[in-house]
Amino acid sequence: MPRPKRFSVITLALVLVFSSCVYLFAWSPVFTVKRIEITGAPTAESKVLITRASEITIGEKMARIEPRSVEQRLKSFAWVKQVNISRNWIDGHVHVDVVPRTPKAFFNGKTLDLSGTVFELPGFKGTELPMVIASNPVDGVQAIALFTSLPRSFSLKITSLTARPDTNFTMKVRHENRLLNVKWGPSEANDLKIQVFNALMKEKENKRVRTIDLSAPHAPIVK
Structure with missing residues (x-):
């Protein structure tokens, strides 16, 4: 007879402990969000967007925050490559x-990175x-590769770069x-x-030149 009674007491104790834990984590004000930190957002506007889209608020129960759901929402923004929630x-x-x-060029009114993501x-x-x-x-990525391979002293002069299929x-x-x-x-x-470009620009007769063909650098053409 003592065994069933002891079993009942243990079971009741476990239920009480479990219920207390559920209340403590899900309903009690003890484990709530007291501070939210956003890092990695490159601009003030993007930080505001991430804060809103995360839907995490001060005072929210910690147990009710689902990191995977938050990550999926934030990854819906094309400019977000990866998200980590802790x-x-x-x-x-x-x-x-x-x-x-990381934006590397403007493409069709938006930005383009090295992976080709717009x-x-x-x-x-x-x-x-x-x-x-x-x-x-x-083709846009090919243009970026060319741009980034050029010396900064020259690339800073480039205002636009057109890539052809060939x-x-x-x-x-x-x-x-x-x-x-x-x-x-x-x-x-x-x-x-x-x-060749720099040499041509030093020549007085090229002061009014508007077009330069450097596709064959040993035989450049100016117009």
């Missing part, structure tokens, strides 16, 4: 760490990025007060092409 149950600190995509980053200016013109993101490139280059149309050709012998 919760500190002791001090009520929720950390949302965002890994954003996205719009809220609040991003990127005045130093080139304008890439291409029929598709893949991997030939043209670009608009601002030199002093002139905007030049430069036929670059394939992405090869780039250092030589820059040397």
